[in-house]
Amino acid sequence: MTRLTYSTSMSLDGFVAGVDQSRENPLGVNGMLLHEWLHVLAVWRKEAGLDGGVTNASSAVVEAEDINRGAIIMGRNMFGGGPGPWSADPWNGWWGDNPPFHLPVFVLTHHARARLDMQGGTSFTFVTDGLEAALDLAKGAANGQDVAVAGGASVAKQYIAAGLIDEIRIHLVPVFLGEGVRLFEDPALAEAKLTQVSVIEAPEVTHVTYRVVR
Amino acid sequence: MTRLTYSTSMSLDGFVAGVDQSRENPLGVNGMLLHEWLHVLAVWRKEAGLDGGVTNASSAVVEAEDINRGAIIMGRNMFGGGPGPWSADPWNGWWGDNPPFHLPVFVLTHHARARLDMQGGTSFTFVTDGLEAALDLAKGAANGQDVAVAGGASVAKQYIAAGLIDEIRIHLVPVFLGEGVRLFEDPALAEAKLTQVSVIEAPEVTHVTYRVVR
Numbered sequence: 001m002t003r004l005t006y007s008t009s010m011s012l013d014g015f016v017a018g019v020d021q022s023r024e025n026p027l028g029v030n031g032m033l034l035h036e037w038l039h040v041l042a043v044w045r046k047e048a049g050l051d052g053g054v055t056n057a058s059s060a061v062v063e064a065e066d067i068n069r070g071a072i073i074m075g076r077n078m079f080g081g082g083p084g085p086w087s088a089d090p091w092n093g094w095w096g097d098n099p100p101f102h103l104p105v106f107v108l109t110h111h112a113r114a115r116l117d118m119q120g121g122t123s124f125t126f127v128t129d130g131l132e133a134a135l136d137l138a139k140g141a142a143n144g145q146d147v148a149v150a151g152g153a154s155v156a157k158q159y160i161a162a163g164l165i166d167e168i169r170i171h172l173v174p175v176f177l178g179e180g181v182r183l184f185e186d187p188a189l190a191e192a193k194l195t196q197v198s199v200i201e202a203p204e205v206t207h208v209t210y211r212v213v214r
Numbered sequence: 215m216t217r218l219t220y221s222t223s224m225s226l227d228g229f230v231a232g233v234d235q236s237r238e239n240p241l242g243v244n245g246m247l248l249h250e251w252l253h254v255l256a257v258w259r260k261e262a263g264l265d266g267g268v269t270n271a272s273s274a275v276v277e278a279e280d281i282n283r284g285a286i287i288m289g290r291n292m293f294g295g296g297p298g299p300w301s302a303d304p305w306n307g308w309w310g311d312n313p314p315f316h317l318p319v320f321v322l323t324h325h326a327r328a329r330l331d332m333q334g335g336t337s338f339t340f341v342t343d344g345l346e347a348a349l350d351l352a353k354g355a356a357n358g359q360d361v362a363v364a365g366g367a368s369v370a371k372q373y374i375a376a377g378l379i380d381e382i383r384i385h386l387v388p389v390f391l392g393e394g395v396r397l398f399e400d401p402a403l404a405e406a407k408l409t410q411v412s413v414i415e416a417p418e419v420t421h422v423t424y425r426v427v428r
Contacts, residue, residue: 195388
């Protein structure tokens with residue numbers, strides 16, 4: 001059965017990005033600290049076209065996510081580009097000609113745009129009719145595998161608040177950002193019941209998986 | 215060497231108590247959910263004078279904290295009683311005649327009060343000259359064992375912000391409170407560097423220990 005998953009690195013104080021996010025610094029001040037555990041891994045570096053890296057207890061976590069994922073949903077900010085019509089900002093996103101997803105990606109936006117087919121199997125389909133429409137399209141493309149909400153935080157929050165996420169994986173990082181984009185700050189979250197599914201200790205990160213019970 | 219530790223249960227959304235705390239409901243709405251993992255343990259129930267309970271991976275975590283602890287610091291609200299002079303509210307706290315601490319406890323308050331010696335080895339010493347004075351007194355009483363900041367959240371935040379905590383243990387609970395008393399929300403926290411020391415998976419809780427690096 002296709003599940004909708006959300007996996008994110010989070011600081012101990014609950015932030016998924018720092019303050020002052022910009023096109024030059026999409027993760028905000030110190031936001032890159034949240035992903036150091038990932039960026040040192042050989043498995044991640046290979047996906048990103050980089051040499052070297054290490055293998056540790058996090059490697060299997062990342063590989064399992066890659067293997068089970070059949071399609072991706074993201075917000076327009078995570079794809080790249082600010083608000084407003086695409087004609088004012090005809091940019092193909094952060095991710096270069098060969099994005100690291102290698103999967104169908106569905107981008108939530110208020111503005112229609114033709115599908116982009118990139119190198120390496122990544123496509124970007126722009127969805128203007130909301131969360132559930134994007135989920136239906138992604139499920140159709142996922143061939144029975146999981147659909148992953150990739151972010152950003154605002155899209156993830158909308159899916160969680162709508163009760164559509166089946167599994168949340170938190171990569172809890174021993175960092176205090178102090179301020180930034182807080183992931184969980186909605187009183188409506190109290191409606192969601194969680195069960196702890198698994199915990200994996202790895203160097204400078206703790207991977208915890210939760211199932212959302214309805 | 216005596217270390218200053220802070221150990222707390224925290225919801226996945228970062229709360230250590232719910233909203234609407236009161237003398238009748240000191241943990242606030244749904245705050246008891248944060249401690250269910252603890253209250254089912256035989257080791258905790260025995261300390262509290264209760265029968266029964268289970269033994270699981272959390273038991274050793276609680277036992278290790280008990281064994282290493284030589285003194286406790288807490289705020290006046292956690293001891294019991296509202297603001298203002300003690301003469302207006304001559305109450306001996308939440309904890310009954312035989313409190314579950316069995317150790318010297320130092321209570322931060324703005325109002326002087328004579329020391330209370332309770333049954334079972336618990337004493338309450340009231341400290342009016344601040345965080346560092348309470349820490350010095352507690353270290354003196356701890357005989358080389360750890361001093362534990364027991365809470366509440368406001369006292370814990372002050373010790374963390376002052377850079378006085380050596381080790382933070384988070385018992386991360388698969389619960390969303392939605393709103394309440396948030397533990398980590400201070401931009402100054404970004405000054406503190408953390409190292410992940412250990413991770414223990416247990417039923418419906420993840421125990422993570424961090425060292426604070428100066």
